[in-house]
Amino acid sequence: MRVLVLNGPNLNLLGHREPHLYGSTTLAEIEARLGELAAELGVTIECRQSNHEGVLVDWIHGAKGAFDAILFNAGAYTHTSIALRDALAAVGLPTIEVHLSNVHAREEFRRHSMLAPVCRGVISGFGPLSYLLALRALIDNKRSES
Numbered sequence: 001m002r003v004l005v006l007n008g009p010n011l012n013l014l015g016h017r018e019p020h021l022y023g024s025t026t027l028a029e030i031e032a033r034l035g036e037l038a039a040e041l042g043v044t045i046e047c048r049q050s051n052h053e054g055v056l057v058d059w060i061h062g063a064k065g066a067f068d069a070i071l072f073n074a075g076a077y078t079h080t081s082i083a084l085r086d087a088l089a090a091v092g093l094p095t096i097e098v099h100l101s102n103v104h105a106r107e108e109f110r111r112h113s114m115l116a117p118v119c120r121g122v123i124s125g126f127g128p129l130s131y132l133l134a135l136r137a138l139i140d141n142k143r144s145e146s
Contacts, residue, residue, distance in 0.1 A: 006059060022100050033131070045135070063093055068093070094120050
C-alpha cells in the first residue's frame with residue numbers, strides 16, 4: 001500500500017509557528033515518525049508540503065494510479081478550498097483529513113471543513129499523534145475493504 005501524505009500552507013513552519021497551538025515538533029520530525037510507523041506496518045509513504053493551492057491540486061490529481069490513499073493536512077485551505085475538495089472527489093482515493101489542533105475548540109471559521117464531506121474521516125486535536133492515528137486508520141480501512 002502506498003500513501004501520499006500532503007501538507008498545506010504554513011506547515012513547513014511547524015516547531016516555530018505558534019507553538020502554544022501546534023507544539024514544538026517540526027514537520028520533518030512528524031514525517032520521520034510517520035516513516036517509522038509506515039515501515040512497521042509494511043506500507044510506503046511519500047510526504048510533500050506546499051504553500052500553493054494549485055500545487056496541492058496537481059499532486060492530488062497525480063495520486064490516482066500512483067497511490068492507494070491520501071493523508072491530508074490542508075491547513076487553512078481546509079476551510080476555504082473548493083478546488084481541493086473537488087480534486088479529492090475526482091480522484092476518489094480514500095483520504096483522511098488531519099489536524100494537529102482541535103479545530104472545533106478554536107475560531108468559528110475553523111470549525112467548517114470544505115474537505116470533510118469527501119474524506120473517509122477527520123482526526124484532529126492530538127498534535128503529531130493525529131498523523132499516526134490517521135495513517136493507522138487509512139491502513140485499517142483499506143485492508144478491511146480487501
